[in-house]
Amino acid sequence: MSGKPRLHYVNARGRMEPIRWLLAAAGVEFEEAFLETKDDLKKLQTNGDLLFQQVPMVEIDGMKMVQTRAILNYIAGKYNLYGKDLKERALIDMYVEGLADLNELISSNFFQPADKKEEHLATVMDKAATRYFPVYEKVLKGHGQDFLVGNKLSRADVQLLEIILLVEESKPDILAKFPLLQSFKAKTSNIPNIKKFLQPGSQRKQPIQEKDIPRLMQIFH
Amino acid sequence: MAGKPKLHYTCGRGKMESIRWLLAAAGVEFEEQFIEKNEHLEKLRKDGDLLFQQVPMVEIDGMKMVQTRAILSYIAGKYNLYGKDLKERAWIDMYVEGTTDLMGLIMQLPLQSAEMREKNLALIIERAKTRYFPVYEKALKDHGHDYLVGNKFSWADIHLLEAILMVEECKPDILSAFPQLQAFKGRISNIPTIKKFLQPGSQRKPPADDKYIANVRKIFNI
Numbered sequence: 547m548s549g550k551p552r553l554h555y556v557n558a559r560g561r562m563e564p565i566r567w568l569l570a571a572a573g574v575e576f577e578e579a580f581l582e583t584k585d586d587l588k589k590l591q592t593n594g595d596l597l598f599q600q601v602p603m604v605e606i607d608g609m610k611m612v613q614t615r616a617i618l619n620y621i622a623g624k625y626n627l628y629g630k631d632l633k634e635r636a637l638i639d640m641y642v643e644g645l646a647d648l649n650e651l652i653s654s655n656f657f658q659p660a661d662k663k664e665e666h667l668a669t670v671m672d673k674a675a676t677r678y679f680p681v682y683e684k685v686l687k688g689h690g691q692d693f694l695v696g697n698k699l700s701r702a703d704v705q706l707l708e709i710i711l712l713v714e715e716s717k718p719d720i721l722a723k724f725p726l727l728q729s730f731k732a733k734t735s736n737i738p739n740i741k742k743f744l745q746p747g748s749q750r751k752q753p754i755q756e757k758d759i760p761r762l763m764q765i766f767h
Numbered sequence: 768m769a770g771k772p773k774l775h776y777t778c779g780r781g782k783m784e785s786i787r788w789l790l791a792a793a794g795v796e797f798e799e800q801f802i803e804k805n806e807h808l809e810k811l812r813k814d815g816d817l818l819f820q821q822v823p824m825v826e827i828d829g830m831k832m833v834q835t836r837a838i839l840s841y842i843a844g845k846y847n848l849y850g851k852d853l854k855e856r857a858w859i860d861m862y863v864e865g866t867t868d869l870m871g872l873i874m875q876l877p878l879q880s881a882e883m884r885e886k887n888l889a890l891i892i893e894r895a896k897t898r899y900f901p902v903y904e905k906a907l908k909d910h911g912h913d914y915l916v917g918n919k920f921s922w923a924d925i926h927l928l929e930a931i932l933m934v935e936e937c938k939p940d941i942l943s944a945f946p947q948l949q950a951f952k953g954r955i956s957n958i959p960t961i962k963k964f965l966q967p968g969s970q971r972k973p974p975a976d977d978k979y980i981a982n983v984r985k986i987f988n989i
Contacts, residue, residue: 598865599898609857615836616860623853632844636830639837644819677820 551576552605554590556762559751561614562602564649564705566750568618570743571704572625578749584765618642622701634696641682641694641702645709648678652712656754671717679724682706686726692733699737707734715753772797773826775811777986779979780972781874782835783823785867785929787971789839791964792925793846799970805986839863843922855917862903862915862923866930869899873933877975878989888937895934900945903927907947913954920958928955936974 551569555562557580569576581587581601591599597612604611607624611617622628622638629635651670658666685694694702710731713720721728735744743750754762772790776783778801790797802808802822812820818833825832828845832838843849843859850856872891876884906915915923931952934941942949956965964971975983983989 597861597902598868607854609854611857611861613861613864616857616864619860620853620857623856632841633828633830635844636832636837636841639840640818640832640834643834643837647819681818 550574553578554581554595554603554605555601556581556765557751558754558758558762560602563751564646564708565602565604565614565617565621567704567708567743568621568625568627568701570749571699571737571739572621572627573739574621574625576749581765582761587765615646618701627699627701627704629696629700630698634700637695638700638702641685642705644678644681645702645705648674648709649712652716667716671713671720674713674717674720675723678709679720679727682730683724683726686730692730699734703730703734704740707731707740770826771795774799775802775816775824775826776822777802777979777983778972779975779983781823781975781983784972785870785926786823786825786835786838786842788925788929788964789842789848789922791970792958792960793842793848794960795842795846797970802986803982805988808986839922848920848922848925850917850921851919855921858916859921859923862906863926865899865902866923866926869895870930870933873937877980891934892938892941895938895941896944899930900934900941900948903951904945904947907951913951924951924955925961928952928961 551574553562553565553576555578557578566576581590587601590596590601590603595610596603597610600612602612602614602617604617606617606620611620619628629638648670651673655663655667655670682694689697691697693699694706707730710721710727721731734740742748772795774783774786774797776799778799787797802811808822811817811822811824816831817824818831821833823833823835823838825838827838827841832841840849850859869891872887872894876887876891879887903915910918912918914920915927928951931942931948942952955961963969
């Protein structure tokens with residue numbers, strides 16, 4: 547038993563990606579066991595490894611943790627990326643939940659009918675530009691610090707960078723009107739653990755390709 | 768200004784109900800300002816009171832908190848309902864996320880077409896019986912304690928009771944195969960703060976009816 551956290555998921559971003567980001571940002575090495583077929587998922591289920599029969603599942607510190615948020619909360623708490631007290635945690639939670647909502651909106655584009663995808667994506671990009679990013683721009687402007695909460699790197703910063711990059715994949719100029727988010731992106735990307743994660747060959751996953759969709763769908767349905 | 772927490776939402780369960788449960792269980796008195804028209808929502812937005820232009824919003828300890836989970840985590844932490852350490856918190860989080868998923872399915876029912884509603888109701892009952900309730904039944908059976916985590920009352924217990932009652936509204940005999948959960952329901956319902964919340968006249972809200980849903984559609988433009 548290596549002692550490293552072990553991630554159980556498909557070889558794709560999905561709901562595991564924020565967990566990969568957070569571990570990487572915390573400088574924690576981790577292993578991955580990829581589900582390649584439906585049988586791989588069934589095996590975990592029949593072994594009783596999945597509390598609610600679902601992945602993500604992360605083996606960490608003797609637990610088989612499930613539920614993305616529970617896993618993220620645990621990692622953030624363990625590696626001091628969750629603020630110094632209840633009030634900082636409250637701010638971090640609010641910011642992180644906003645980003646999770648935006649992430650869900652972007653992910654949901656995948657499930658839109660083909661003729662509605664483009665329109666849906668435009669709506670989502672609009673929400674990013676008018677509902678979400680202005681909030682983080684304003685927070686950074688308000689205190690003038692490098693990090694969102696408590697003048698210290700937290701999970702909120704890691705997740706904000708993740709989402710900025712995700713949105714840019716659909717709309718490269720999304721940060722045009724957000725100068726502080728632009729410098730936030732540059733600074734945060736240069737933090738050594740994160741810089742390493744952004745390099746080719748890291749465990750960061752790429753966007754889903756059309757050719758992979760049938761195989762992934764088959765695992766879960 | 769210390770004051771009581773002030774909840775901003777419609778006069779119905781939705782995403783605010785779990786927050787009402789948690790405050791009530793913690794013995795915290797709270798006020799409510801109900802959004803009855805679209806104009807009320809727009810005013811909150813224009814006044815800059817809603818970080819992401821959405822409710823729930825709870826004024827608490829000088830903050831205008833939004834995002835249901837953020838609010839619940841804060842209250843749980845503040846009132847010692849979140850376990851004694853990181854590992855207990857991990858278990859509480861896992862259990863709460865499970866009941867959140869289950870209640871989330873139920874919450875969507877009133878907004879669906881009659882056909883989808885029937886299909887999803889069957890799914891909810893199946894999931895409750897085979898995916899969710901067995902987990903909590905087993906947890907209680909394995910350690911034999913009164914509460915889910917750490918032999919101490921926590922957010923996970925409150926959330927589970929809320930979920931049980933919600934599923935029972937869909938299928939009254941849902942707990943027939945779960946003796947531990949039946950006993951759990953009896954015990955937790957009798958905790959004085961919770962007993963009070965379960966009585967008529969409390970701030971607990973009833974299930975959504977057609978009139979409420981019609982108004983919700985108008986307020987939120989959905």
